[in-house]
Amino acid sequence: MSFKHFITFLLIAAMAIPQTKAQLGFLTALLPSVTNIQGTVFCTSKDNLPLKALSNPLFPNAEVQLVCGEKEFSKATTNDGGNFSMMMDPLLLDLSSLLNGCNLVVATPLCNCNTNLPSSGTLISTLNFVGINRVATQTIAKIIPSGFHYVPST
Numbered sequence: 001m002s003f004k005h006f007i008t009f010l011l012i013a014a015m016a017i018p019q020t021k022a023q024l025g026f027l028t029a030l031l032p033s034v035t036n037i038q039g040t041v042f043c044t045s046k047d048n049l050p051l052k053a054l055s056n057p058l059f060p061n062a063e064v065q066l067v068c069g070e071k072e073f074s075k076a077t078t079n080d081g082g083n084f085s086m087m088m089d090p091l092l093l094d095l096s097s098l099l100n101g102c103n104l105v106v107a108t109p110l111c112n113c114n115t116n117l118p119s120s121g122t123l124i125s126t127l128n129f130v131g132i133n134r135v136a137t138q139t140i141a142k143i144i145p146s147g148f149h150y151v152p153s154t
């Protein structure tokens with residue numbers, strides 16, 4: 001579900017249920033308590049769309065930065081499974097700015113996971129909105145990379 005579809009869905013849902021509850025639900029959904037950006041980095045310079053990436057080797061210990069404009073907003077390091085997770089305060093950066101103005105940039109060169117791969121250039125991905133989950137008292141907006149691709153340095 002894209003972010004636009006999600007908002008449309010919310011509007012329709014809000015019209016279908018009684019007013020006060022609808023307004024509360026709407027606000028909670030638009031202002032999640034946490035935004036979680038999570039994904040997997042693969043050790044490859046080929047484009048890795050999430051679905052066809054499974055056969056690629058993983059990239060552990062890679063520094064993944066959230067870059068918006070020229071500014072680094074957050075960073076995380078991948079674990080042994082190439083996975084990373086960044087918890088963001090939605091008040092610091094709302095979903096729409098995040099999805100429209102930010103990229104995930106892998107700062108660690110590819111040669112760190114495979115010496116045959118380049119020591120310059122970076123893996124970059126835009127962001128995709130997946131949905132909002134409620135976990136206990138928190139509402140968590142989940143965002144994943146749309147797929148990393150290798151950009152050579154110029």
Ligand SMILES: *[C@@H]1O[C@H](CO)[C@@H](O)[C@H](O)[C@H]1NC(C)=O
Pocket residue numbers: 040079080081082083
């Ligand atoms: C990494 O993430 C994938 C997909 O969510 C999961 O299947 C795998 O178990 C995770 N591995 C580690 C080591 O966290």
